[in-house]
Every structure is written in C-alpha cells, then in structure tokens.
Amino acid sequence: EAGVAQSPRYKIIEKRQSVAFWCNPISGHATLYWYQQILGQGPKLLIQFQNNGVVDDSQLPKDRFSAERLKGVDSTLKIQPAKLEDSAVYLCASSPNRGSVKTQYFGPGTRLLVL
C-alpha cells in the first residue's frame, strides 16, 4: 500500500512570495489533515478535511493560508504572501475515517524556508 505522498520535499522562497504544497493521501482515506511543525515543536493542525469538506480550520491563518481538496482526494495548501515565521515543515496526514480510533498516517513533509 502506497503511503501519503507530498511534494515538493523542500522549498526556499523569499518573504512576500507565494508557495503551494501538494498532498496525495492513501487511497480510500476519507480524512486529510495539514499540520505545521515549527523547529523544536510538535505539529499543529492547520486544517482538516472530511472528503472534500472542511471539518476544522480554526488554526489556519486565513489571511494568508488557503487549502482545498478537490474531489475528496488530493489536496493543496497555499501560502500567499509568505512571512519569515512560516518557515516550518508542513505535514500531510490521512486516516480511513472520521473517528479518532483510527491512526493517522503521515507523509514525509515539505520543508519550507522563508528568507
């Protein structure tokens, strides 16, 4: 079974530029999560999708971050414009259903550096 795929793996941009990350979850997984992990901290949830609908985006900085999950499969996370404090690893995860009893499977992450 293929795991969660993310691209790109690394990205370096200057502040005020825009950037987009892509995630392909495990086939058949209905729930998709985007987490932000700043160096030295645990991951923090940015947004959670159930199929193509948003379940939780309470911690997403909506003035600069946006995310979509078209057709309930792949997802894209965008930052526009980027700030220095957005430097972090962006992790995508998926789980088979909405319930918490199922573990989440994480992708390798996209490491973003904003200069």
Next chain:
Amino acid sequence: KQEVTQIPAALSVPEGENLVLNCSFTDSAIYNLQWFRQDPGKGLTSLLLIQSSQREQTSGRLNASLDKSSGRSTLYIAASQPGDSATYLCAVPGTSYGKLTFGQGTILTVHP
C-alpha cells in the same frame, strides 16, 4: 484547551539502557493517546495507540501506559539501540474528529 507536555526535552543514553519518556495532558477526557516516532527529515510513524479504556499497549521493546485520571502516559523502551535515536512525540485527539494535539517531543540519542 488541551495542552500536552513531554519530559525530558532531550535524552542521551548508552546502548542497552532501559528508558522512560513522559507525556502529560491537561484534559483527561481523551479518546486515546498515540506515541509517534519522527526521524530527521521524515514524517511521523505511529508506534502505539492506547484507547482510553486501556491501561497499556506493547509492541516489541516498546511499552506505553496510560493513566487518564492523572493525565499521564509513559513510553518505556527496553534495551535501547542506536537505531532508536529519533524524536518521540505523544498526541491526543481533542474530539472524536481526530484532530491531534501534540507535545513538543523528546529527542532521544542512543550512543554505541
């Protein structure tokens, strides 16, 4: 608001030692607790998931315990090996929807 704390922040031990990583959470109304491993430059790998009705879970040399009433979990690693070197994270879901709140992690180094 759920807060998760892990102690120690870093740990360095010689190979073969048994060790304990600690995790505490402020809201005891949890559905489960998970321990993850994170290797440098890689994503998270789930190690153990303990349901709220369970007291412990074991997988190989790993044993995780859960005490909901005191808001604590421990991860016990027996006979540590250099390959165990990684960051260990604990996480709890805030609701039944699966949103995870993570601790800041414990960086473990096992030297030969």
